[in-house]
Amino acid sequence: MPTSPREGQPTWIDYTCQEFESTTNFYSEIFGWEFTDQGPDFGHYNMITKGGATVGGAMRAVHMDGTPNPLAPAMWTTYLHTDDVSGVYAASLEAGAAPIAEPMAVGPLGQIAVITDPTGAGVGMWQPGEFSGFDTPLTPGTPVWFELMTVNYPVANEFYGHVFSFDIIPMEGFPYATHGAGDDAVAGICDASEWTQVSFWRTYINVEDVDATAAKVTALGGMVLAGPEDSPYGRIATVTDPEGATLQLQQNP
Known part of the structure; x- marks a missing residue:
């Protein structure tokens, strides 16, 4: 995976939930993650690290004004790199996206915005300032792949190609495309219309032993929703945390 972020490359993930202490304890047990509170100036947002590598962020579900949002489901959000968050945000709305959070500065760290794409998936964008995003050492407990599971594959390809400058490379024989080819690929778009009624982005976290990790999740x-099963890209399982947020587990081939 390229180390210098290109336009549209996943650069951050974060998690929101209701029962923060118990759910973050779950992730600490599963992946060995450490959660560090960034204090009141950042709304008690927590940075997630594993062995010194920055993995993502986490916080309790709140409204944009900082008040608790008891109706928000637990979920992971993927953020895509951009050098022009205002321009990409405007272009996304023109292309049929719905606004969730308009561009705003996160101190000196960078600028953020969040939308719902035209196929119904929530996705963020990040323009770096002092902070570029997560680390990707591709080691156990760190993210290794990101993909959009979409109910409208043609629209998704058109939208991400136009708005986020995805270099759409179709996979032969399967309705799947990557942003970039081969070792330069940084994300995928999958036609998931046979398996889901809603579009969503999902993240693969590397583990040493998928079967043992899936058993620990339970x-x-x-819950284990699918797998573990072998694939050309390693052994895979789809799981949820205790609040229902989904993640992929990936063990190297």
């Missing part, structure tokens, strides 16, 4: 109150 023991700690999560």
Whole structure:
């Protein structure tokens, strides 16, 4: 995966939930993650790290004004790199996206915005300032792949190609495309219309042993939705945490 972010490359993930302490304890047990509160100036947003590598962020579900949002489901959000968050945000709305959070500065760290794409998936954008995004050492407990599961594959390809400058490379024999080819690929778009009624972005977290991790997920109150099963890209399982947010587990081939 390229280390210098290109336009549209996933550069950050974060998590929102209701029961913050118990759910973050779940992730600490599963992946060995550490959560560090950034204090009141950042709304008690937590940075997630693993072995010194920055993995993402986490916080309780709140409204934009900072008040608790008890109706918000637990979920992971993927953020895509951009050098022009205002321009990409405007272009996304013109292309049929719906606004969630308009561009705003996060101190000196960078600028953020969040939309719902035209196929119904929530996705963020990040223009770096002092902070570029997560680390991707591709080691256990860190993110290794990101993909949009969409109910409208043609619209998704057109939207991300136009708005986020995805270099759409179709996969032969399967309705799947990547942003970039081969080792330069940084994200995928999958026609998931046979398996889901809603579009969403999902993240793959590398683990040493998918079967053992999936069993631990169940023991700690999560669920295994699919797998574990072998694939050309390693052994894979789809799981949820105790609040229902989904993640992919990936073990190297």
